[in-house]
Amino acid sequence: GATIGIMGGGQLGRMLAVAAAQLGYRCHIYAPEAESIAADVSARFTSADWDDRAALTAFADDCAVITYEFENVPVEPLTAIPAEKLAPGTRALEVAQDRLLEKRFITELGGRPAPYAPVDSAADMAEAIRSIGAPGILKTRRDGYDGKGQWRIASADLAEELDLPETPLIYEGLVRFAGEFSVILARRADGEICFWESAQNTHVKGILAKSVLPAGPTIAEQVPVARKLAAEAAEKLGYVGVLTLEFFATDDGPVFNEMAPRVHNSGHWSTEGAVTSQFENHIRAICGLPLGDTATVGSSVEMRNLIGTSGEEALALLEDPQAHLHFYGKLDARPGRKMGHVTRIDA
Ligand code: ATP
């Protein structure tokens, strides 16, 4: 079969490569690291910098289509790759790489983010606190994940004492939410769209701890509005593949948090919990194949992340015969690192 290129070498790439292999494709991983847990299960691996244009050109020559498992791939060097090979396109990356652009984009579509203000100086910060108030969260505009690059601001006087990092920032008001959920969709180039059921997501210290289905009535009520926004975002971007939008369910309806132009941790339950997983439908969408049914299998599903968990601890989870263990094969179990996940389905 044809070769699919994946930019980024982490667990999302690994799970995409497994889904691709099942459909008869070979994967070629492109990542700057010397070793990659996605490359471990793929046919080829290019270890090169994101801006190595010669390496990108050779990678593109080898691949029928190229996708991403990491949204912070620098966009400019991607001009070395024929645009028609990239799925999704670079516009989706540009928007999703910058919290300010992403909030403006969603606002233009009629969506509602938390109150926010860009912060590039101490004066901006003071003004942001004046207009938005505290508590709030100061975030780097780019490159954050798992709650990294975020500072909770409990009160206005604490904000004054803050040493601002030398990078573009954004200040957001703290949203009081009843729950968190994400809309995960897959879109084909012809505009066909499908959605997975939205789980209730629980974060601990900024890292996703678990996703549970069914999500409960508060979230379920807000999903239709959130889906409409997500579908409009996908359409506006001419999006191909799986797209994720994270939301807070509040008393005034869904508040947009952020988007990811890729498969998402809150959709990992779909490997066993849906007729077709997010990984498989991403591969199907970028290869122009029909999308599979996204219906949830069973009456309840729980996905728990294994954060900092050792291989030994993970294997012990198999004592539960209903547990589906996904262990990513990372070499060291640093605290706070996503080492795997475990899914449990109740018929
Ligand atoms: P991810 O790993 O999902 O990409 P991230 O580092 O980009 O995470 P966010 O999604 O911005 O981080 O924030 C992580 C979590 O922190 C959120 O899921 C939510 O629980 C909490 N959080 C972030 N922003 C806000 C906010 N404005 N109000 C309330 N809670 C927030």
Ligand code: MG
């Ligand atoms: Mg994020």
Ligand code: MG
């Ligand atoms: Mg997030």
